[in-house]
Structures are given as C-alpha cells and as structure tokens.
Amino acid sequence: MKPLTRPAAIDRLSRHRLLALSAQERADHLLNVWTLAPEAPEFATLSASLGEEMQTREPPENAEPARYDALILVSLRAAYHGVSNPYLSRCLAEAGYPRQPVEGPVETLLACPCCGYLTLGAHGEYEICGLCHWEDDGCQALDVLSGPNHKTLAQAREHFAQIQGSLPLDKWPPIIKDHP
Template identity: 60%
Template sequence: METLTATVAIDLLSAHRLPGLDAAARASHLLNWWGIDSDDLEFAALPPYLQQQLISQPEPPADTQDPRYDALLLIALRAEYRGVTHLYLRRCLREAGLGDYIVSPGFEHREACPCCGYLTLGAHGEYEICGLCHWEDDGSQALDVLSGPNHKTLAQAREHFARHQDHLPLDKWPHISKDHP
C-alpha cells in the first residue's frame, strides 16, 4: 500500500472535490476567502492576476463559475482539512474512490476548542469557529457567562454538543482528553 503525506492527501481530496462544487458552494467559498491578503501565506501561491483582483476588488465576483478562481477555491477546500487526523484523511480518500493509502501523520499545531475539546482551532480567542461543534472562540473559558457571538453559555454549548455528538465526525480531529466533553 502506498504512503502519502497528509499534505499530498489533502491536495488530492481538494482537487477531487473542486469540480463537484455547485455555484452556491463556489460563491460561499469565494465570499469567505475573498478577504485573503498579502499577509496570508496562501496568498503567494495564487496567480498574479488573482492576487491583483483580490487587492483591487473589494467584493467577490458575480461569475463564480469562472475557472480563474479555482486556485482560491482550492485554498478554501484545503483549509477544511486543517488539523485533521491521518486516519480521517485515509477514510476520505477511500470514500472518494481515490484509493486506499497509508497517510503519514503530519503535525500541525492546533488548540483545543473550549466547547468540544477537539484540536480544531489555530489560536485561542481569535473568534475562529470550531469546525466540529461550531463554537466561536471569543476567549472566554467561563462556563456560565453568556458568549456574545454564540448567544449561549459555554456550559449550554457543551450540553448541546454532548447531545448531538453521535451525528458528528468525531474521528476528524484529535481530542485532548477523555475527561473533556
């Protein structure tokens, strides 16, 4: 069985998914990523014409089907796999019909979400949204204080996560401990 690095597996999966994006999905990804700027590492990988358009045009284009935006869409698709486990990548490759590979575990530093305890966040308190439980990390660790962006307390969010975790991809990200919800 062939071995792939996590980066190669993510590139394969992203390239495989790109042609299947419908207009609404393409528009959503472009809207979410149109704010990328020259300070972002991924920006340098974009073609010069797209870099210029991102700098000069404040809003995403109306014609989201244009293949000239595929490079930015690939960045968006790759980002969905940040911090995922090598076992999750292996399963995704198999389910996508791309083959059965061994995926070597990569290391990408991630922080634990205060709600679900999975390593999904790039940094604490940066208002990043957890890809698993959808908690927006405002930096608060208090259980009974209302979180403005989440419209509920951390305790309420943990309770909600516990009730719905049977329907979530718990193998996608590493978990910090068995004691955390």
C-alpha cells in the same frame, strides 16, 4: 499500500471537491478568500494576474471561469487545516480513491473550551468550533451565560455529551486528557 503525504491527500481531496462545486458554491469559496493578504504563503501560489485582480478589483460576479480554480482551491484546502490523518484517509476512500494511510504532521490547533477537541486557531477570538459549534468568546467560567452561544459553557458541554455519538469525532485530533 504506500502512505500518502498529508499535503498530497489534501490536494487530491480539494481537487475532487472542486469538480463537484455548483456555481454558487464556487462563488462562496471565491468570496471567502478574495481578500487573501499578499503576505500569505498561499498568495504566492496564484498567478500574477489573479493576484493583481484580487488587489485592485471587487470579487467577480461570475466565479465559473477556470482562472479562479487556484484561488478556490486555497479555500477548499483550508477546510482540511488541522484535521486528523485518519479522517483524510477516510475522506479519500469515500471519494472513491483506494484506501491508504495518510502521513505527516497535523497543523497545531488549540482545544475548544466546550468539547476539548483541537479545532481552534486562537482562543477568545470568536472562532467557531467545527465540531460542537461553540463560539469561543474567551470565557472559561462554566456558569456564565455566553452571549454568542446563548447558553453557559456547562450547558453546551452537556449538550455535546448528548450528541457526540452523531458527530465525526475522528475529524480532529483526539480530545485532550484533562478536559471534562
């Protein structure tokens, strides 16, 4: 079967998910991206009237109108940023699409200090790893208590080792080789 491009796969999955969102989920996604900067590349994909509304008004109480679909899709697509192509292929199959390979460059992410998977956009900015849920506070010391995580990095790594069998390890590019 002909491979699907990465952007096409992400778009297909996002549109599929859009149709299944509850009113509350639509509102949550809309709120997540309402403050999207006009300089962001995704902003250019929105209608002029929606862009103006975002810049001059508070988020709407009712996220149901279809006019917000394009903005909600921005949020849904962001959930696939940096995930592996095999994971996208598996998600498409689980959504009922024919299984086909996904090709294209994966966005560059940084290794999580806890699990080592490529899940973070920046280090030390309190991003939360989507795999092990470590909040990266910038501390790399194994035996120092991390305030946001309420445990040391060594304890978190031990916990990850115990639960990794139940996690979607194919979601992000593989673990870096030199990571414990």
